Amino acid sequence: MNVQQSANLIRSLSSAAVQSSSSSKLCGPAVKLLILQYGLEERDITGSGPKKNVLKSDLLELIKKESLSPIKVKSASSGSTDVDKNVKKKVVKEYKLRHFEDVPLTTIRSTIAKRLSQSKQQIPHEYQAADVRIDKILAFRKKMKTDGVVFSLNDLIVKAAALALRAVPEINVRYENEKVVFLPSVDVSVAVATPTGLITPIIKNADVFGVQTISNKIKELSNRARENKLQLHEFQGGSFTISNLGMYGSVTNFTAIINPPQCAILTIGGSRTEVMKTEEGLETQKLMGVTLCFDGRAIEGTKARDFLLHFSNSLADPDLLIAEPLSPALDFDFSRLL
CATH class of the missing domain: 3.30.559.10 (Chloramphenicol acetyltransferase-like domain)
Known part of the structure; x- marks a missing residue:
């Protein structure tokens, strides 16, 4: 996958994440990533969290129960491809998860x-x-x-x-x-x-x-x-x-x-x-x-x-x-x- 394909895929995943926010109610980045990976953005998932929010455990239980497999995500220019580790890292970065940096002592x-x-x-x-x-x-x-x-x-x-x-x-x-x-x-x-x-x-x-x-x-x-x-x-x-x-x-x-x-x-x-x-x-x-x-x-x-x-x-x-x-x-x- 080249740089342009990766960029298109990131935009596709981000757009899907926005669209899935209403269907998945309140959920964190890890939950959103699972929803994208398994194509669950159109599913009405009942959450078990304190505010009926969807938890990671809810999705893992659903995936196991229905024996779901990760789907292939289509990019704008290259058919379909598996969501590999490099793409996951970019998605995590796109969601603006906390970033850690080692700062040496003065x-x-x-x-x-x-x-x-x-x-x-x-x-x-x-x-x-x-x-x-x-x-x-x-x-x-x-x-x-x-x-x-x-x-x-x-x-x-x-x-x-x-x-x-x-x-x-x-x-x-x-x-x-x-x-x-x-x-x-x-x-x-x-x-x-x-x-x-x-x-x-x-x-x-x-x-x-x-x-x-x-x-x-x-x-x-x-x-x-x-x-x-x-x-x-x-x-x-x-x-x-x-x-x-x-x-x-x-x-x-x-x-x-x-x-x-x-x-x-x-x-x-x-x-x-x-x-x-x-x-x-x-x-x-x-x-x-x-x-x-x-x-x-x-x-x-x-x-x-x-x-x-x-x-x-x-x-x-x-x-x-x-x-x-x-x-x-x-x-x-x-x-x-x-």
């Missing part, structure tokens, strides 16, 4: 896969989750936006986590050479999706910067990360990681894998509205689900709880988060409120 994705696999195998992961109330912080952000000061909820989350890390230094640690190393600075890594894979630019000394400065730094580092222009010291290291999928709306809560030698990662889910009962009656509250994933060798469960408590309290105090300190010495140590 170097960065391959490295991420190896490191995270090792982390999950070697580090005892523990998890603590909490619902954080964010009504006040959202209202505050909206008010600041009307005043011309723009920053995201994620910027506020980074600031709140940095304050919590300073208040609970037992979380701001690394695990190296079977020892827990306390870090002198709070360097928060923020997960950013890029075309080549996930990368975590670092906001160094995040606890001593105000939200506006943090916002500017995140934007600048994220843009350069997507352009593959970050230097090694800008994404390697850090003392703590934040991964925020809540901004996409469809993720309510999730867990993550620790990026060693760091000992913890905070995941941020989406927000939801709930109704609560108070002395004045019913009132709504906006809650955000967060999960702290931490290394059980280096961090105690009670310290993880303290961190989440401080993180929640930080987000509940907008005035504290927006403060832009002149120097670390003048910055207020929120840990004294615990």
Whole structure:
């Protein structure tokens, strides 16, 4: 069969498939192919599917019962021919079945896969989750936006986590050479999706910067990360990681894998509205689900709880988060409120 004959045959089969759609009711590509092969397009076949649709098993049973054989399909220019394997492949392609393609991993994705696999195998992961109330912080952000000061909820989350890390230094640690190393600075890594894979630019000394400065730094580092222009010291290291999928709306809560030698990662889910009962009656509250994933060798469960408590309290105090300190010495140590 030449190319022109194959093309004519494909058009013939496609036309027959369209004509058979009403007689075969609801059916998939495999069923349509059997209908064409055995010339059943004019038959009124009763389907056993959930919507009376014809299943492949229905046709196979009919073919066996009536001892049917594949028919010969006539092409436009060459009499008749059997539907061979090559034609079947073209028909499948014509029906637009799912196509699979092997895509090799980039170097960065391959490295991420190896490191995270090792982390999950070697580090005892523990998890603590909490619902954080964010009504006040959202209202505050909206008010600041009307005043011309723009920053995201994620910027506020980074600031709140940095304050919590300073208040609970037992979380701001690394695990190296079977020892827990306390870090002198709070360097928060923020997960950013890029075309080549996930990368975590670092906001160094995040606890001593105000939200506006943090916002500017995140934007600048994220843009350069997507352009593959970050230097090694800008994404390697850090003392703590934040991964925020809540901004996409469809993720309510999730867990993550620790990026060693760091000992913890905070995941941020989406927000939801709930109704609560108070002395004045019913009132709504906006809650955000967060999960702290931490290394059980280096961090105690009670310290993880303290961190989440401080993180929640930080987000509940907008005035504290927006403060832009002149120097670390003048910055207020929120840990004294615990």
